[in-house]
Amino acid sequence: xxxxxxxxxxxxxxxxxxxxxxxxxxHQPDAFFYTKVQRQIIASEKYSVWQGVALFFSxxxxxxGFVVLLVMINISVAWKIGSDHSxxxxxxxxxxxxxxxxxxxxxxxxxDTNNY
Amino acid sequence: MIAEKELIEALRQKNPxxxxxxxxxxxxxxxxxxxxxxxxxxxxQELAQDVFVVVYQEGGNFKGESKFSTWLYRIxxxxxxxHLRRQKRKKRFVFVQSLLGNGNEVKQDPPEFVxxxxxxxxxxxxxxxxxxxxxxxxxxxxxxxxxxxxxxSQNEIAAVLQISEESVSSxxxxxxxxxxxxxxxxxxx
Numbered sequence: 001x002x003x004x005x006x007x008x009x010x011x012x013x014x015x016x017x018x019x020x021x022x023x024x025x026x027h028q029p030d031a032f033f034y035t036k037v038q039r040q041i042i043a044s045e046k047y048s049v050w051q052g053v054a055l056f057f058s059x060x061x062x063x064x065g066f067v068v069l070l071v072m073i074n075i076s077v078a079w080k081i082g083s084d085h086s087x088x089x090x091x092x093x094x095x096x097x098x099x100x101x102x103x104x105x106x107x108x109x110x111x112d113t114n115n116y
Numbered sequence: 117m118i119a120e121k122e123l124i125e126a127l128r129q130k131n132p133x134x135x136x137x138x139x140x141x142x143x144x145x146x147x148x149x150x151x152x153x154x155x156x157x158x159x160x161q162e163l164a165q166d167v168f169v170v171v172y173q174e175g176g177n178f179k180g181e182s183k184f185s186t187w188l189y190r191i192x193x194x195x196x197x198x199h200l201r202r203q204k205r206k207k208r209f210v211f212v213q214s215l216l217g218n219g220n221e222v223k224q225d226p227p228e229f230v231x232x233x234x235x236x237x238x239x240x241x242x243x244x245x246x247x248x249x250x251x252x253x254x255x256x257x258x259x260x261x262x263x264x265x266x267x268x269s270q271n272e273i274a275a276v277l278q279i280s281e282e283s284v285s286s287x288x289x290x291x292x293x294x295x296x297x298x299x300x301x302x303x304x305x
Contacts, residue, residue, distance in 0.1 A: 033164070
């Protein structure tokens with residue numbers, strides 16, 4: 001132990017030994033104590049995959065969030081398929097009508113006139 | 117308060133409502149006991165949680181041969197002892213590392229511990245006593261703390277530590293003598 005300054009005025013040894021006598025169990029663990037215990041129990045238990053999944057979805061908020069996520073994914077996939085479809089259509093249309101060059105001569109007519 | 121028989125049955129069945137009632141009824145006692153032994157609020161909080169996890173998991177094995185409170189105190193004391201031993205090992209490891217020049221410097225003493233239930237006028241004396249108690253051998257430390265802070269009788273301490281009453285009496289006697297010597301040295305320096 002470190003040296004204490006002014007030890008001449010310090011309380012006597014007997015007084016120190018009695019200083020723990022009047023101690024009360026005044027302090028409480030924090031308000032979330034039971035929740036923390038529950039979490040530890042869940043973490044320490046071994047669940048099967050399906051038990052784990054069931055436990056995961058047993059919370060309404062998580063289940064609702066997951067449904068919302070599924071709907072969002074569904075909408076975005078549908079949107080993507082729709083936009084891909086319209087692009088394909090446009091590509092097909094462009095193949096039917098071959099555009100002319102700036103000079104107004106198509107590539108085919110250029111080759112024809114130059115005897116290639 | 118839950119009757120012992122109902123309590124044993126509830127623990128065997130792992131009844132969540134009964135378990136919650138047990139935690140709420142005993143949490144402050146378990147927490148304060150551990151706090152007195154380990155002298156750190158954060159560690160006491162974590163160890164108290166561990167105690168109730170053990171109660172939940174091992175509750176089915178509790179046959180009611182001893183009082184529930186004795187069984188609970190035993191788990192709390194064992195958890196505290198494990199923690200103290202872990203801390204000692206850690207200290208030794210850090211010390212060896214510092215000798216080899218690999219680690220940081222040896223950690224200083226833990227911060228001053230003031231039990232939250234200490235009276236204001238006893239605060240200074242209680243801090244000095246806490247420091248001295250930390251230097252006692254672990255069994256003396258446990259016996260003295262349970263006797264002084266928890267107000268347990270020698271009979272109850274004997275049941276918790278699973279030793280005879282004479283051994284408890286001897287432990288407390290030696291703890292007091294050692295504390296007197298430590299405090300004497302403290303004031304002589």
